[in-house]
Amino acid sequence: QITLKESGPTLVKPTQTLTLTCTFSGFSLSTSGVGVGWIRQPPGKALEWLALIYWNDDKRYSPSLKSRLTITKDTSKNQVVLTMTNMDPVDTATYYCAHIRDTAMVNYDPWGQGTLVTVSS
């Protein structure tokens, strides 16, 4: 059974850097074809794709957020870390990590429960 859980601060100040950790079980990021992605959802709004990382360290980023995002993996700890710099109130959202079931980049199954991050001074 695959499970994922997001962790990190619930409140960050504008201009700060957000660091989120996705801790997973039931799969290994050293297995060919496996990946983990990050998606966020502002309150009452739509899903927005952020980034993904594959078993071979292939990384992809949202073009509009690429300059602010960094995704890394720690295979030994079964963790994926997403950092987002220069946080702004518009970045307030629930942040999800999800298992990618193949190399198509769009098939996220399952998802973590999500973690709400509020950006406010």
Add this chain to the structure above:
Amino acid sequence: QSALTQPRSVSGSPGQSVTISCTGTSSDVGGYNYVSWYQQHPGKAPKLMIYDVSKRPSGVPDRFSGSKSGNTASLTISGLQAEDEADYYCCSYAGSYTSYVVFGGGTKLTVL
């Protein structure tokens, strides 16, 4: 990088069928057979319902089906049930010089 276009809302009565459209461009939906659909109930994480345009993951009822024509993908739910009431999002591979992922704006399905 623009979100895929979905209707804000659709509705149907129990037992009826509804179709949710997802319109993109030749750089995303129209260019690749990598479209997925997600169901999200209030306060819950999204759930994969359709992948690779028309494939169903194990455990998803065959009332859910997907298709694509040109730059528009569609999700059809037949035999509507009360528990189908949720938000639905499409998702597509996109790429020109670099590959990325784009979601639709979401559609609220109401079961009357």
